[in-house]
Amino acid sequence: xxxxxxxxxxxxxxxxxxxxxxxxxxxxxxxxxxxxxxxxxxxxxxxxxxxxxxxxxxxxxxxxxxxxxxxxxxxxxxxxxxxxxxxxxxxxxxxxxxxxxxxxxxxxxxx
Amino acid sequence: xxxxxxxxxxxxxxxxxxxxxxxxxxxxxxxxxxxxxxxxxxxxxxxxxxxxxxxxxxxxxxxxxxxxxxxxxxxxxxxxxxxxxxxxxxxxxxxxxxxxxxxxxxxxxxxxxxxx
Numbered sequence: 204x205x206x207x208x209x210x211x212x213x214x215x216x217x218x219x220x221x222x223x224x225x226x227x228x229x230x231x232x233x234x235x236x237x238x239x240x241x242x243x244x245x246x247x248x249x250x251x252x253x254x255x256x257x258x259x260x261x262x263x264x265x266x267x268x269x270x271x272x273x274x275x276x277x278x279x280x281x282x283x284x285x286x287x288x289x290x291x292x293x294x295x296x297x298x299x300x301x302x303x304x305x306x307x308x309x310x311x312x313x314x
Numbered sequence: 315x316x317x318x319x320x321x322x323x324x325x326x327x328x329x330x331x332x333x334x335x336x337x338x339x340x341x342x343x344x345x346x347x348x349x350x351x352x353x354x355x356x357x358x359x360x361x362x363x364x365x366x367x368x369x370x371x372x373x374x375x376x377x378x379x380x381x382x383x384x385x386x387x388x389x390x391x392x393x394x395x396x397x398x399x400x401x402x403x404x405x406x407x408x409x410x411x412x413x414x415x416x417x418x419x420x421x422x423x424x425x426x427x428x429x430x
Binding site: 244245247248253291293295301307 | 357422424
């Protein structure tokens with residue numbers, strides 16, 4: 204079945220850029236999403252990209268999609284302590300109403 | 315526009331009891347999905363309801379059940395609670411459109427269930 208994989212942890216220094224990576228197996232993916240989860244809260248939709256796009260930028264966030272390699276990344280510029288959270292990647296195919304989720308990447312900010 | 319509302323936020327139960335959790339989706343959203351989140355297993359899909367019908371189901375035992383009402387509000391029930399059912403239960407709602415339309419899920423803050 205479809206699968207989405209992410210590294211479990213990423214540690215960066217405050218002010219640096221963070222790059223969180225995600226790989227997926229579903230070649231029929233239509234939309235790919237990034238969600239953020241802060242402690243004690245639900246998941247918050249950060250951004251998404253349609254599969255016919257290579258890049259999407261939204262303020263400090265840049266999403267890159269390499270459809271050939273089935274690789275998605277989220278770059279957070281000028282990482283701040285408030286960015287400390289778990290980031291989930293999710294993808295949706297063209298034949299399933301459900302999203303397929305990665306395990307989440309915990310972003311740790313070092314002062 | 316109000317977000318997804320889950321009640322209660324916290325719940326403590328003992329083994330063998332049963333529990334009902336509630337989710338009110340964003341107004342206009344017709345799809346409601348439920349997830350179980352634990353530190354060890356991550357985000358696990360339970361089931362999805364659309365128009366009062368279960369449309370998708372994850373790999374959970376029959377002790378986990380749900381339903382959706384005509385106003386799209388949803389409840390999930392867990393019977394004969396086990397220690398391993400301790401988790402954050404998240405509800406997410408989305409619009410219903412075509413399969414290829416953008417359907418992000420919008421999450422509530424979850425119900426934290428602790429089993430003693």
